[in-house]
Amino acid sequence: GENSPLLPFGYAHGKPAPSPQLTATVLETDAATGGRLLQFDVPEGKTLVQLLEVFGEVPLPPYITASEAADEQYQTVYAKQPGAIAAPTAGLHFTPELLQKLRDRKIDRAFVTLHVGVGTFRPVEVEDVTTHQMHEEWIEVPAATVEQIHATKAAGGRIIAVGTTVVRALEGAAQFGNLQPFCGKTDLFIYPGYQWQVVDGLITNFHLPRSSLLMLVSALIGRQRLLNIYNEAIAFGYRFYSFGDAMLILPSAVGVGSGERRN
Numbered sequence: 001g002e003n004s005p006l007l008p009f010g011y012a013h014g015k016p017a018p019s020p021q022l023t024a025t026v027l028e029t030d031a032a033t034g035g036r037l038l039q040f041d042v043p044e045g046k047t048l049v050q051l052l053e054v055f056g057e058v059p060l061p062p063y064i065t066a067s068e069a070a071d072e073q074y075q076t077v078y079a080k081q082p083g084a085i086a087a088p089t090a091g092l093h094f095t096p097e098l099l100q101k102l103r104d105r106k107i108d109r110a111f112v113t114l115h116v117g118v119g120t121f122r123p124v125e126v127e128d129v130t131t132h133q134m135h136e137e138w139i140e141v142p143a144a145t146v147e148q149i150h151a152t153k154a155a156g157g158r159i160i161a162v163g164t165t166v167v168r169a170l171e172g173a174a175q176f177g178n179l180q181p182f183c184g185k186t187d188l189f190i191y192p193g194y195q196w197q198v199v200d201g202l203i204t205n206f207h208l209p210r211s212s213l214l215m216l217v218s219a220l221i222g223r224q225r226l227l228n229i230y231n232e233a234i235a236f237g238y239r240f241y242s243f244g245d246a247m248l249i250l251p252s253a254v255g256v257g258s259g260e261r262r263n
Contacts, residue, residue, distance in 0.1 A: 021055070022040065022041075022051055022055050023040070023041045024038040024039060024040045024041060025038065025039045025041070026038060027039050049082060058071045058074055059085050059086065060074065060242075061086060061241070061242050063208075063241060064241075064242060064243075067243075069243070073092075074087050074092075074242075075087055076088060076091035076092060076094065077091075077094060077095060077096055077099070078091070078094070078099075078111065080111075080113075081113050081115075083113075083115040083138070084114070084115045084116040085115075085116055086116045086242075087116075087242075088114070088116065088162070088163040088164075088165040088166065089163065089205050089241075089242045089243075090162050090163035090164070090203050090204045090205055090246050091162050091163055092242075092243070093203075093246045094162070108148065108152065110144070110145040110148045110149065111142075111145060112139065112140065112141045112142070112145055112166055112169040112170065113139065113140040113169075114137055114138070114139045114140075114165045114166070114168065114169045115137060115138040115139075116137060116165055136185040136186065136187045137165075137168065137185065137186060137187075138184070138185050139168070139169040139172055139173065139182065139183070139184070139185070139186050140169075140182070140183045141169055141170065141172075141173040141179075141181060141182045141183075142181060143181040146173075146179055146180060146181050149170075149179060149198065150179070158200040158201060159198055159199055159200045159201075160199075160200065160201040160202065160203060160248070161199045161201070161202050161203070162203045163202075163203065163204060164202070164204055164207075164213045164216050164217070166199075167190065167199050167202060167216060168186065168188055168190070168216075169186070170197075170198040170199055171188060171190060171194075171196070171197055171198055171199060172186030172188040173186075173198075174197035174198050175188060175197075178197075179197065179198050189212060190212075190215070190216040190219050191212075191215040191216070191218070191219055192215065192218050192219045192222070192223065193219070194219040196219075196220070199220075200250075200251070201248065201249060201250040201251070202217065202220055202248075202249045203246055203247070203248050203249075204217060204246065204247065204249065205240070205241060205242065205244045205245065205246050205247075206230065206233055206238060206239075206240040206241070206244055206245065206247070207240075207241070208240075208241065214226075217249065220249060220251055221249055221251055229247070229249075233245075
C-alpha cells in the first residue's frame, strides 16, 4: 500500500518480476494513518524480519526525496530494537565520541523503546487541537530506566529527553499519576496546557509547521518563545527536519530580547 517501505509485490522498480517472492493479504484499512493492515504469507523456515531485510527499504520521511545517505546513516548509534518506521532524529546527532564525553562529565543515560508509526508525519488538520485524533504508537519504558529517573530526580538532577519520541514515551508511561514501567500503546497528545510529569528539558530538531511535534515543543516553552527560536533559526540559516540542526530546550532558560545574541 501507499507509504509502505516494501516494493510492490511481484514487481521490481516498475518492471514485472519473474515471480512474487513475498505476498500479503490486505485485511483492512487503517483510518488513523491511511495505510493498510497486511497479513504476510511467510515461507516455512523464514521470519518476516528476515524477509524485510531482503525486500524492504529504509522508509525515509516523505519530504526526503533524493537522499544520498546510506541506510545506516538514518539510524541512531544506539538503535537496538527493530520496529520503527522512522529514526528518532534528534538522536542522529549523537556519536560514540559524544556519548563518551557525556560519561566523562558524569551525565548518565537510560533508554526507552518507541516504535514510531507513520502517523507521526500526519499534520494536525483541525482548527481546535482538542479534537485532533492522535495516532497510537507502541512504547516500552523498562523498570531500570524508571528507577534511574527516580534516583536522578531525588538527587536534584534533571531529565533531558533526546527527541519528542522519548518525551512521548516517558510522559505516556506517567499518565496514571506517576512514572512506572510500561509496555504497550500510547495515544498521548501533548499540546499547550499539558501538565508535565517527567521531562525537564528536550533536545530536538526544528519541526514542520502544523505538526503535533511542534505543539509538543510549544507546550514545553510557550508559543511566543517558540516563535522567537524559529525566527532566529530562519534568520541564521539553521537546517530543519530530519537531517537538520538540533537544539537544547530548557523551560527555565531566559528568553533573548530583541537585538541580543545568545552565546
